[in-house]
Amino acid sequence: MSYEIPMGPYHPGLEEPYKLNMICEGETVKDAKLHIGFNFRGIEHLAETRNYIQVIALMERVCGICSFIHTLTLCQAMEKLTGLTPPPRAQYIRVIMGELERLHSHVLWAGIAAKLMGFKTMFMTCFEIREKVMDVLQAISGNRVNYAMNRIGGVNRDIQDPLSILAMVEALENEMTRTIIPIFTTSKTATSRCAGIGVLTTERARSLGVVGPVARASGIGQDLRKEAPYAAYAEMDFSVPVVPDGDVRARLLVRALEIMESCKILRQALAKLPPGEIAPPGDSSKFSFVTGTATARVEAPRGEVMYSVSWKEGARMPSRVHVRTPTYVNMPAVRFMVQGARLADTPLIQAAVDPCYSCTDR
Amino acid sequence: MSTAESIPKPASVDPGPYSEKGGVFWYGDSGLNVRDAARAMNAVGARFITITTYELPASGGFRLEYHWDLMGRLLGFTFPLAANTVESIYDLCEAADWIEREIHEEYRIDFTGREYEPLLLREGGVCGVNLQKEVAQ
Incomplete structure (x- = not known):
């Protein structure tokens, strides 16, 4: 006999509100349905009521974890409509902020995954390290969450002393190499809870169009930083980790390896930070847009973010802003990941996607 | 060879020439319907x-833009809708x-040939009330 077990919209295993209705037979999940929209804020509609300065602050609030990435994507789209190109130093600062945000997001996820595994010591270690990443972000931007770094044509704040930031990054890398990476890759606790569960095959991953670490953990080596480089990524030497297994452990491994690649990118960007301006000269409050639609994509910590922005010449406000976030395409895959899984594994399986409902319910 | 010319074209359906604008390689007036475009994109992987x-002004209907990625390049198709219906590509x-279900709920556009389950709306929610201007007013 089958029965339905709802998880959410408010549940200790979920960080944000959504609902997973699971059809079970005994302890085995046979199928699941997802419901979202509990946090829907109508941000795309609100964007049409904000001018070109205000809309950046608004879109920064789509997500509290990858707020920098959202303004970066929006600004890149608006730069196409204004014809502005950020100076090289600003492009490097964008890479540095983007990678710090990836570090902080991946370590946050590692902490949450550790908590769901029942590995509380690891949870506390991850959050301690995450605090140090947040300290670096605060040292650069003055803020811990919404950094207000991006503007049309550049960035708002310079990195005055890249060598001191480099020292902080090296200290972080050492701690991660010593604690998080070995524990997640070799610990029996982590392996026994993660190996072989929540499998997403390569074929299904392609069919669903999943992105980011979820795709790379299912053997699909897509990464916009390599395939369609933006900011200064074309000048960075780094690898895209790909693991073919498709299970929770593969997602964990991909993120662990990405932490190391992010540190590698950060070291290069900080060492090579070019001199010069961080924004184009002239009045920073006046921009002229051409009529049309521009689209930009960025590789966020959870995968591809895409913004389509439409403007009419002479207007101060966009006529349309459409946001496609990574969780929006990754989350439907949870239905297939939980099929055949034990009920007790489902909180960890859904968490392995690193879902962000702030983004999804934009 | 330009970037646009290097984009592989499916053998079965010719989508016509590309033009690059606003970061997207747009298919021009290919004459393809939405399902043929999906088949062409599937064929090249x-x-x-x-x-x-996009809700057009003065009740001029809608415009739908479909985006695909091919080896890091963003491809786009535009389809104007005179009525509030378009064929689904879900199959x-x-x-x-999800995006078809969301557009259905937000703009009251009907994607024909598929069944819907609620995505964003709860029981009693009205389709179109979130974003469609006509309904919101």
């Missing part, structure tokens, strides 16, 4: 990204499921 809806492209 493109990854579906999203559908963007050809599983990844289009």
Whole structure:
């Protein structure tokens, strides 16, 4: 006999509100349905009521974890409509902020995954390290969450002393190499809870169009930083980790390896930070847009973010802003990941996607 | 060879020439309907990204833009809708499921040939009330 077990919209295993209705037979999940929209804020509609300065602050609030990435994507789209190109130093600062945000997001996820595994010591270690990443972000931007770094044509704040930031990054890398990476890759606790569960095959991953670490953990080596480089990524030497297994452990491994690649990118960007301006000269409050639609994509910590922005010449406000976030395409895959899984594994399986409902319910 | 010329074209359906604008390689007036475009993209192994809806002024209907990724290049198709209906591509492209359901609920556009389950709306929610201007007023 089958029965339905709802998880959410408010549940200790979920960080944000959504609902997973699971059809079970005994302890085995046979199928699941997802419901979202509990946090829907109508941000795309609100964007049409904000001018070109205000809309950046608004879109920064789509997500509290990858707020920098959202303004970066929006600004890149608006730069196409204004014809502005950020100076090289600003492009490097964008890479540095983007990678710090990836570090902080991946370590946050590692902490949450550790908590769901029942590995509380690891949870506390991850959050301690995450605090140090947040300290670096605060040292650069003055803020811990919404950094207000991006503007049309550049960035708002310079990195005055890249060598001191480099020292902080090296200290972080050492701690991660010593604690998080070995524990997640070799610990029996982590392996026994993660190996072989929540499998997403390569074929299904392609069919669903999943992105980011979820795709790379299912053997699909897509990464916009390599395939369609933006900011200064074309000048960075780094690898895209790909693991073919498709299970929770593969997602964990991909993120662990990405932490190391992010540190590698950060070291290069900080060492090579070019001199010069961080924004184009002239009045920073006046921009002229051409009529049309521009689209930009960025590789966020959870995968591809895409913004389509439409403007009419002479207007101060966009006529349309459409946001496609990574969780929006990754989350439907949870239905297939939980099929055949034990009920007790489902909180960890859904968490392995690193879902962000702030983004999804934009 | 330009970037646009290097984009592989499917043998079965010719989508016509590309033009690059605003970061997207747009298919011009290819004459393809939405399902033929999806078949052409599937044939070259493109990854579906999203559908963007534009409500045209003065009840001029809608414009839908379909976006696909092929080896890091963003490809786009535009389809004007005179009425509030368009064929669904869900059976050809599983990844289009949520965005079709969302557009249906937000703009009251009907994707024909598929069944819907509620995505954003709860019981008693009215389709179109979130974003469609006509309904919101």
